[in-house]
Amino acid sequence: MSEKYIELKPQIASDYALVGATAVQGGVGIALEWLDRHPDQVPGRTITESRVKEKLLRRGIEFVNGWPAAMIELGATVIPDPEPTNFERLEDLVDQWRKGPQYKTLTQYLDDCGVKAPGGDE
Known part of the structure; x- marks a missing residue:
């Protein structure tokens, strides 16, 4: 017989026992029992x-x-990895500029990379 999720209740409940969250312990038991009845719903x-x-x-x-x-x-x-945010992309460009030769200002480097300010030239 495979292990059942409800068998985790004492372990999880002991963590919540430190704060005396009896209602949380009950909710944990209900959730674990539900997962035992619906194993296809267990998050991967x-x-x-x-x-x-x-x-x-x-x-x-x-x-x-x-x-x-x-x-x-x-x-x-x-x-797949999530797409980087605009901030992360800009941060990467600035890091590349810092590591490279300093023959250009940051603004020149960003312009060469095609960075446009919001509302800037198209």
């Missing part, structure tokens, strides 16, 4: 592609295109 484990690469590199394992498929076969969901 997700990981981004860059996180897979990072974990593998840390262990000295080369990342290859087959890794996401292998992770999926093992039960994980590999999702």
Whole structure:
């Protein structure tokens, strides 16, 4: 027989017992019982592609295109990395400018990279 989620209740409840959250403990039990009755609804484990690469590199394992498929076969969901925000993109450009030769001002460098201010030239 496979383990049931309800078996986690004492462990989870003990964490909440420190603050005396009896209602939370009851809610935890209800949620775990529901997951036992609906195992197809248990959230899967997700990981981004860059996180897979990072974990593998840390262990000295080369990342290859087959890794996401292998992770999926093992039960994980590999999702693409989220698109960077405009702030993150700008931050990366500024970091690249700082690391490069300082023959241009930051504004010249950003202009060369095609950065436009909101409402700026099209």
